[in-house]
Amino acid sequence: xxxxxxxxxxxxxxxxxxxxxxxxxxxxxxxxxxxxxxxxxxxxxxxxxxxxxxxxxxxxxxxxxxxxxxxxxxxxxxxxxxxxxxxxxxxxxxxxxxxxxxxxxxxxxxxxxxxxxxxxxxxxxx
Amino acid sequence: xxxxxxxxxxxxxxxxxxxxxxxxxxxxxxxxxxxxxxxxxxxxxxxxxxxxxxxxxxxxxxxxxxxxxxxxxxxxxxxxxxxxxxxxxxxxxxxxxxxxxxxxxxxxxxxxxxxxxxxxxxxxxxxxxxxxxxxxxxxxxxxxxxxxxxxxxxxxxxxxxxxxxxxxxxxxxxxxxxxxxxxxxxxxxxxxxx
Numbered sequence: 001x002x003x004x005x006x007x008x009x010x011x012x013x014x015x016x017x018x019x020x021x022x023x024x025x026x027x028x029x030x031x032x033x034x035x036x037x038x039x040x041x042x043x044x045x046x047x048x049x050x051x052x053x054x055x056x057x058x059x060x061x062x063x064x065x066x067x068x069x070x071x072x073x074x075x076x077x078x079x080x081x082x083x084x085x086x087x088x089x090x091x092x093x094x095x096x097x098x099x100x101x102x103x104x105x106x107x108x109x110x111x112x113x114x115x116x117x118x119x120x121x122x123x124x125x126x
Numbered sequence: 127x128x129x130x131x132x133x134x135x136x137x138x139x140x141x142x143x144x145x146x147x148x149x150x151x152x153x154x155x156x157x158x159x160x161x162x163x164x165x166x167x168x169x170x171x172x173x174x175x176x177x178x179x180x181x182x183x184x185x186x187x188x189x190x191x192x193x194x195x196x197x198x199x200x201x202x203x204x205x206x207x208x209x210x211x212x213x214x215x216x217x218x219x220x221x222x223x224x225x226x227x228x229x230x231x232x233x234x235x236x237x238x239x240x241x242x243x244x245x246x247x248x249x250x251x252x253x254x255x256x257x258x259x260x261x262x263x264x265x266x267x268x269x270x271x272x273x274x275x276x277x278x279x280x281x282x283x284x285x286x287x288x289x290x291x292x293x294x295x296x297x298x299x300x301x302x303x304x305x306x307x308x309x310x311x312x313x314x315x316x317x318x319x320x
Contacts (some may be wrong), residue, residue: 083223083261084222086257086258086261087257095256095259095260101259102262103231103262103263104229107229
């Protein structure tokens with residue numbers, strides 16, 4: 001099991017346990033977007049803390065996932081990006097613009113809660 | 127060292143002046159030995175100095191970018207001195223590691239002590255700020271001197287999406303505001319007012 005998708009209230013928590021290849025990450029994207037519908041999730045948290053590398057395809061897929069999730073009615077927060085990964089991503093010019101990010105799972109849940117209470121923030125992720 | 131070598135050589139010349147054959151043989155033995163001594167001394171001297179310099183550089187590097195927590199989840203990173211590429215890299219590393227280990231939400235980067243900023247360093251700062259955002263922390267940049275502010279505008283670095291505040295005090299206040307801290311002034315403690 002490379003990715004586990006758990007349901008917690010109206011949120012889905014997907015944690016990626018090891019590096020995914022391109023095919024697996026696309027599969028993950030499809031699974032998650034589908035499950036948003038079946039569970040009627042309002043928020044999605046993707047935990048990437050276990051990843052110590054992230055390529056451009058990976059981050060672009062996460063970005064697409066977030067946008068697709070929004071179209072399905074759920075906000076996405078990506079949590080647990082490692083320091084080295086964060087800097088490498090910015091260096092390669094693939095910052096996750098227009099995606100919500102948080103330090104860890106706890107922060108992510110808190111962030112989602114605030115976000116969904118106050119729809120004002122929908123437009124402008126920090 | 128070389129002087130000693132010459133003095134010794136001269137005394138050998140004087141001693142064996144009469145017997146040319148013997149002088150030649152003595153010099154054959156003497157010169158490599160003397161050269162080796164000189165060489166060893168010179169090399170170890172240079173090595174020792176290099177070691178000291180490296181040690182000092184490490185010390186400066188470690189001292190130069192402290193990560194300080196001022197309130198729960200607020201960090202201050204003062205940068206002092208010239209930021210070259212290596213220091214900028216190290217700074218970013220400490221910033222991001224600090225965000226993770228202190229679970230920071232707001233980071234105030236104070237560059238009052240930076241005399242000059244070029245486009246490379248400015249871009250590096252922008253990247254560091256973006257990377258911090260990926261880790262869920264927002265950055266406030268403070269202490270841009272008038273010169274640096276004008277340089278940045280002239281070379282066209284986009285600091286538009288950066289949150290900048292005039293000085294460190296303002297930066298800390300802004301950070302407190304973002305996290306909902308309220309500082310109120312009450313009556314001062316008597317004992318401290320001499």
